[in-house]
Structures are given as C-alpha cells and as structure tokens.
C-alpha cells in the first residue's frame with residue numbers, strides 16, 4: 333500500500349466490537365486520512381473525529397445507520413492535533429450534548445470545552461472496556477486506548493500503518509516516545525488499530541520495528557557526528573541521501589529530535605551559532 337491510498341475503504345468493520353469510519357482527509361501527513369473508530373456492541377464510543385471535513389458527519393451517520401445505531405455515546409480523543417480533534421464541533425452540532433474527553437495537558441486554548449481523561453482511567457462501553465494509556469512523544473498529551481476484550485490497542489499516532497511517526501520539534505519528545513513504545517511493548521497486545529492506515533495484525537512485531545528503526549537512526553547520527561558532520565543539514569544530506577529533497581525538511585525534524593534525545597542522554601552537546609545552524613558535538 334502506498335501511504336496515500338485513495339482506494340482505502342471509507343468504512344469497515346474490522347471486528348465485532350470495532351467499526352472504522354475514515355475522516356476523508358488524505359494527505360502527506362495523514363496517508364489515506366484519519367481513522368475514527370466506533371467501539372462497542374451498541375451505543376459505541378467514538379475514538380477521534382477526523383479533521384472536520386464537510387462530508388465526514390454524513391459518512392459517519394450512514395455507517396451508524398448501517399449498524400442500527402443512532403449516535404455515538406461519547407467521544408474520546410487520542411491527542412490535540414487537528415486531524416483528530418478537528419471534527420469535534422461538527423459532531424457537537426449533529427449530536428447535541430455529546431460528551432467529549434481527552435487528556436488535558438498543555439492545552440491553554442482548546443477550541444472546545446472538553447473533559448479531562450487521565451492515564452489508567454477506564455471508559456466502559458457496551459461490551460467493551462477501554463483503558464487510557466498516557467503515551468507522550470508524538471504529542472505531549474497523547475493517549476492510546478487498550479481494548480481489554482480484544483487485547484487490542486488504539487495507538488493514535490504513536491504507531492501507524494505504512495509510515496513512521498513524526499516527532500514534531502515543538503511538542504514532541506523522542507525520549508518520551510521511545511519510553512511510550514516500551515510501555516506498549518510491556519502490554520499483552522494482539523492487534524493494533526492505528527489512526528492512519530489499515531489494521532496491524534501483529535502488534536508486537538510492529539512496535540519492535542518502530543523501536544529498531546529509531547535505534548538504527550540513532551546509530552547513523554552518532555556515526556555522522558563521529559565522521560565530523562556537525563550540523564543538521566549536513567547530517568540530513570548524508571543519512572537521507574536516497575530520500576527526495578522535498579522530504580528533507582521532515583527528515584531534519586527527525587534528526588533534530590534524535591539530537592535532543594541524545595543531549596538529554598548526555599551523549600551530545602549543542603553549540604548555538606548565531607545566524608547559522610547549531611553545531612552538535614559528541615561528548616567524549
């Protein structure tokens with residue numbers, strides 16, 4: 333599957349307890365679009381709301397009707413990024429008074445009034461129990477949800493199908509992210525329902541791939557530093573030589589997040605140079 337797969341079905345029922353409705357927002361960052369999930373036998377809990385695309389509420393309503401449901405019982409969000417939270421207002425307009433919750437964390441200016449959810453909190457639905465898991469790194473407010481009945485994980489943007497996740501420079505943190513992956517690895521997980529792309533049947537294998545991928549990048553960056561490359565652009569040139577130049581700005585973000593992690597680990601030092609890219613040095 334290519335990342336932006338326009339043939340990706342807009343709705344699906346991957347299990348007795350889980351339905352999927354696509355947010356209809358395909359793109360470079362979202363692949364086929366954001367998956368929103370309906371969990372439970374009746375009165376389903378909706379996980380995420382897409383980006384607020386005009387056609388989404390009608391698609392959701394059509395899928396609900398197909399299942400014999402009138403509306404979601406409540407909405408829970410994985411994190412504050414616009415392609416997950418952007419559909420809240422249109423759904424509130426359609427489903428008056430619906431309860432919306434996410435982990436409130438560094439959220440001074442949410443566009444909506446949203447209830448707080450904390451790590452470990454259980455959300456009970458009809459025939460399903462979701463447990464909120466605080467998993468920062470991609471975003472500082474990120475929750476995954478563990479579906480106990482299936483030993484399945486709704487990973488939001490922590491684990492995706494078909495791409496690695498971005499660690500944004502401002503609010504992301506690679507050390508937190510690696511710790512979040514290790515935390516997920518410690519759970520008994522079968523399936524993963526990612527926020528982008530199809531169901532991942534072998535959850536543990538994918539989590540391990542993600543960890544291995546980051547460790548490989550870290551080795552490449554340490555190698556580049558050892559070879560005397562000291563700036564992010566120089567390291568990107570070398571490490572991402574095979575990758576189209578248009579993707580280099582994203583690659584630069586990734587290298588920066590690795591360098592910040594290595595700095596937190598005490599293995600590199602940043603020296604800020606005025607009007608030029610920072611220089612990074614190995615701690616000997």
Ligand SMILES: [Zn+2]
Pocket residue numbers: 411413470471489
């Ligand atoms: Zn995100």
